[in-house]
Amino acid sequence: MNFLFYVISGISLGSIYAIIALGYTMVYGIAKMLNFAHGDVIMVGAYISFCATSYWGMSPFMSVIVSMLVCTVLGVVIERLAYRPLRQATSLAVLITAIGVSYLLENLALLIWTSNPKVFTSIVGTGSVKLFGGQMSITTVTLVTIAVCVAIMIGLTLFTSKTKMGKAMRAVSEDKGAAQLMGINVDTTISVTFAIGSGLAAVAGVLLCSAYPTLTPMTGFMPGIKAFTAAVFGGIGSVPGAMIGGILLGIIEIFGKAYISTQLSDAIVFAVLIIVLLVKPTGLLGKPINEKV
């Protein structure tokens, strides 16, 4: 029974990682950059939702919508101001800029909301579902998280395979130059990618803080790194890879905490990542890189 409980909590935590990892992996697939500020967009999303419910008296559902809107705009603005001028620059220069943006967001949050942790009220209440005649109780947040993750997964798959913009995104990620020649506006496509990624980050932030209610300006940091790891784990650039990577990472983390050691759970997660990468150097679903001589 405990085993099943751990699996479900693992999938739930993994779903959050997966949603964040989607943002990393989509941006990497299209712009070939590691967007380190993504973790901080999560934090901003959670704060906006917190403010919307606590100070502006909005309903939880509305607060999520507002926070998604704010994060979408934020993602597009960041891309426009900080990353677009560096389109031709080396990947390291872009990486450092992303780190700069990450600092900027953290310190802005520190100024606006101070370092005192805010207690986030779960947007779906604190109820729980009893299963197997009350032997196992699963919080509503856990179930909602999994459901939202599945919905996002289906939505995103449909979006990338059916819509015009989705096809443009795939084309740009495959070959930027050729896509441009076919009349695809690369800049717009990249902006849309950032918009979607940041909007999803807001959802992830709200879900994360519903499950783990302390909210500080550093909240997004560790989940950001873990989700990045998940994206690499599944094969960076691959959308289903991010999903699988995220969920596996969540399960490994919960199992590590439950069966081995709480203190070492992060070390276990990263050790598994290293082993996977040594066996499959481009991640679980990553495309093998052909070396051209």
Added chain:
Amino acid sequence: MKKERLSSAPKKPMTKSARDTVTCYGIVIVAYIVISILLNGGHVNSSMKGLLIPICAYIVMALSLNLTVGILGELSLGHAGFMSVGAFSGVVAAMSLKGAIASTPLLLAVSMLIAAGCAAIAGFLVGIPVLRLNGDYLAIVTLAFGEIIKNLINCLYVGHDADGLHFAFLKTSDALGLADGGKVIINGPMGVSGIPKLSTFTAGFILILITLFIILNLVHSRQGRAIMAIRDNRIAAESVGINVTQYKLMAFVTSAALAGASGALYAMNFTTVVSSKFNFFTSIIVLVYVVLGGLGNMWGTIISATLLTLLPELLRKFGDYRMLIYALVLIIVMVVSNNANFKAFFTRLFSKEKSADVPSADADTKGGAANE
């Protein structure tokens, strides 16, 4: 470009690499003399004084990371892990040998050597699997190792008594089974406290000089050229008979050892050190120094490490806004320095200055090639 490079070498009285070497040592020595004079004259306020040794440690960290990122061409996001290994092993060495070695400078030197050795072993162990990967995957694995090292040290307990060192893992300090008079050195998540303050500014200065000596000699040696050949084109280097793994490992282990020494210097400047200090942030900050200073450019790294460590202090009058400004400075510097118009402007400015003393224009083309 290759031909130019070969033909330009004998023509000039002083090659670019020799000039760079002189610049590196020159900057460090002049800075040391100036700061020593200021210190003696009492012109340095206490907050600046407190920053001197961390600056030295960060310079060494940045130089050693530049060996991995700039010379070897592999992005490492877990360099702080080696600093951590060095810091803790150095402190353990210093605290357990305190009775045996009376002279403070000697004790510091021995601890630093042990720290460098331990970090080198860690670098070797990490390097074997890591260096099989490429690009972003290598970067994420170094990140993972950095986090693992942090986590492991967080669960480590080390004590010292008359019988020698005692180790325990994942338990409590009681599990060490220390005899009477024994002392817990590393206390798990609490880290180390009561560290003897052995580090001095002069020690930091000497460590920078040693680091520069090791790195510059490595870079200008046959091995260094092999390492740079691997960076520029791994397949081509392999095809001319360069043992890629061996040279990659050589650069990586050297870099780790130097980071370990800097960790020891850093730790012995404070009374307490916890393993969470050497987290991903620290790795990233050092990477920022390297990128802003210029990949493969040692004197640039020294200057950027110094300025960026001082910047938060210099921005203190902005109060709460200082880290915000720091972040903005970082973004603006990156955006501006990669702007095509600004680049062209600086190249023109640079070539005007150059044309005065060096008639040939190949210095610029070489500078451009090195920055790529």
